[in-house]
Structures are given as C-alpha cells and as structure tokens.
Amino acid sequence: MSATKRYFIHTFGCQMNASDSMRMGEVLAQLKYVVAPTVEDADLIIVNTCSIREKAEDKMLSTLGRYRSIKVSRHAVIGVGGCVAQQEKSRLLQRAPFVDFVFGPDAIGKLPQILERVEKDRMRVVETAWMDSEHYLFPRADPETARGKVTEFVTVMKGCDNVCSFCVVPHTRGREVSRPLEEVLSEVRSLVAVGVREVTLIGQNVNSYRGGIPFAQLLRRVAETPGVERVRFTTSHPHDLSDELIEVFADQPRVAPHFHLPVQCGSDRVLARMRRDYTVEQYLERLGLLRQARPGIAVTTDIIVGFPGEDEEDFRGTLALSQAVRFESQFSFVFSPRPRTAAGLHEREWGTVPHEVKIERLERLQRLQREISAEIMRAQVGQEVEVLVEGPAKLDPSKSFGRTPENRSVSFDGDAPSGSRVLVKIHASSPNALRGSQKRVLQPVDRSCP
Ligand code: SF4
Secondary structure (H helix, E strand, O other), X not given: OOOOOEEEEEEOOOHHHHHHHHHHHHHHHHOOXXXXXXXXXXXXXXXXXXXXXXXXXXHHHHHHHHHHHHHHHHOOEEEEEHHHHHHHOHHHHHHOOXXXXXXXXXXXXXXXXXXXXXXXXXXXXXXXXXXXXXXXXXXXXXXXXXXXXXXXXXXXXXXXXXXXXXXXXXXXXXXXXXXXXXXXXXXXXXXXXXXXOEEEEEOOOHHHOEOOOEHHHHHHHHHOOOOOOEEEEEOOOHHXXXXXXXXXXXXXXXXXXXXXXXXEOOOXXXXXHHOOOOOHHHHHHHHHHHHHHOOOOXXXXXXXXXXXXXXXXXXHHHHHHHHHHOOOEEEEEEOOOOOOOHHHHHHXXXXXXXXXXXXXXXXXXXXXXXXXXXXXXXXXXXXXXXXXXXXXXXXXXXXXEEEOOXXXXXXXXXXXXXXXXXXXXXXXXOOOEEEEEEEEEEEOOOOOXX
C-alpha cells in the first residue's frame, strides 16, 4: 500500500458515529493512510451514515452525489459505513452505483480486507455481518489525539435490546454488547494521563451496561479514578434509571449533575404504542427521586412529535409534561417512519399525522422549550458558577469557554488555562449559553500530568 494515500471521513449523526469514525481512522493509519486536508484531496472517501431520521438519510445521499465527481477526477474509492449501510446493505450499491463498498459498524476492523478486495480484485464489497459479543472490538480513544483536550468520550457499550417501535437502532447496531470493565477503566486512566479531566461514557443505551458490574457501579469506579474531575454519560432509557444509579448521584459529586433522559412523549397511550415501557407518572416519579437525590440537577430529553395516532390531546400531554419537568433543553423532532420498525409498518393503520399538523405541533413545543430554557438560564445571571475551562471561545477567541457541571456553556473574560476549574460570575444569558467574567481559580491545571 502506498505511503501517500489519503482518506477523508464524512460523519453524520451521533457521538457513537463520531467514535466509530475515529476507529476507522486508526485502522486506516495502520495501512499508512493519512488524513486528507479536504475531500478533494482524498484517495479514499468514507461516508459514515445515520438513519435515525429520514432527513439524515436524504442528506447522506445528496452528500454522496457530490463526492461522485471526485471519484471521476481522482479515481477515489468511495465507501459507505454506519447505520444506513447496515440497513440498506447491497441495495445501497444499486441506489448509488459509484459506491465501491458498504460496511456496517461491526465491520470496521475488516477495512483492510475490504480495501484489498476493492483495489486489487476490483470488486464491489458488502460487509454487514454482526460480530458476536466476544469478538467485538470497541473503539479505543487514542491518547495522543486526546492530548490537549479537556473532555473526551469513552464508549462503554453498543447496540440496544429494547424494541421501541419507532427506532431503527436495534436493526442497525444490533444487540447490546458491553465493554469489559477493565478496558473502560484503562482507557479512562490513559486519557487522564494526557490531561483529560472530564469523560463522557457513551453507548446507545448506556445505563443498561452489563460489563461485569451494573452501570451505577461503573460510573462510580470511573468517578473514583484519580484525575477525573467530572463524569457524564449518554444516552439512557428511563426504565434503567435504577435506585442504585440515583444513589450515585446523591453521594458522588464527580458525577456531573446532568441527566439526559429521553421521554419521547407525554401521553400514556402514545408511549404504549412506542413500546417505551413506562407511563408519564412512572417517568415523573423516577425523575422526582433523582431530583431529591441531587437538587439542581439539569435534565434534558428527546421528544418525538406526530407519532402515528397522536391527537391534539396526546400532544397537549407532551406540552404539560414539558411544563411540569422544565427540561433544560430538548431534542425534538417530527416522526419519520423508519424501515423495518413497527411504527413504520403500521403508520397508516395507527393514523398518519398530516405533515402540517406535525410541524405546527413541533413549533409550539419548541416555542415553549425556548421560553423554559431562557428562564432557567436567566436565573443564572448574578450567580457565581463553577466552570471547567475547555479553551478559547469559538465565536470570540479573546474570551475563554467552558461548561458548568450542569453542562451549561459559558464564555467569559478570564485567562485561566484549559483544564483549570474557575469560578465565573454570570452577567448575561441566552436560551443556550451564559456569559460572565472569571472571579478566581478554584483549581489550577495539574502540571504533574505529562
Ligand atoms: S432504547 Fe433507545 S436505542 Fe433502544 S430501541 Fe429505544 S430509542 Fe432505540
């Protein structure tokens, strides 16, 4: 393999995809590929796709169309990975005849063999078999890439054993596989050694982790790792919000007071059809216990609007729930039918919600959320908050940027270096961010770290 080959990876979707792209980069580096400065310079283009919503899939197809001309001008090889690849398999080769190979998330380790078949044997390849749990290789964050970063993601599990009727993840990511505890802890230690101070444990259904100990204990062990200042995790299912996990929030201050807990809808009728396994009352009860255990905890969520059969009363339930919980923020989307899901198959039978009704409901929900987010952030004005400094602010590099334990973004006047913890007095707010000025350093950067 020539030493001068260059690759470009275009990543769509969630943090799990970003982590998979990183793993692809590591496999390609072993083949002596280097990163191309732009897609136009690439000999190998990989589009790492997301199929969670129809829109994401459409965007992926139009991106692929743009890359077609590079294939013609540079004879670049084009591969498609991620969830759409897993879902569409060889159909994708028919839909995009210029694509050379299609590979699922479990086939990242097979990239060398795939490329060999494409380049030497001139074959178009589809590799979408699941890998059994004992042989699954989790992406390992490269400490050298993480050097200089304050916060980093660590994958602890993949896949999902639930059957939510709208969700494509069980079909595109397979059954749950948990990463062995020692592997997680060793990765955390190697990240701390290069200066990382905050880790976010990720997985499609992270709190159902079963790598020898339950998720609550994993969280505790990571939080107790010397040098770790904060631990976060995403994303969770409400039925895995155990008493033990709530206890960790009560007695381990390094577990950050932020919980992303997707509720999806505020109507029991719709939740049952979504196969979510809880009622609104049960969700509120668990959340109440969590807030008792950790007063002031920031709660964020995901909501689907216009699920098949959702009527105005169901939707008002979602508005009422949002009012009652006062989520810090939410990712809300209109329902889009996904292939092979129960809701996709039964949409008409359950009652398709007209597009304009979905959009109107989404706007009402997002308007309400903006008001709530603005109120929560306004209440911070005049307060002094703890910020872990991540570096210069993107929009104004003369200011510093960091996050509070609740995951609120703060830009501020101050000169503390990345990795330090400072106290910031908040002067102004918007629904998504706070602005202020540094009062004092709470904890300087630990210079003993290499
Ligand atoms: S728990 Fe999450 S990932 Fe699993 S099926 Fe439900 S929505 Fe999808």
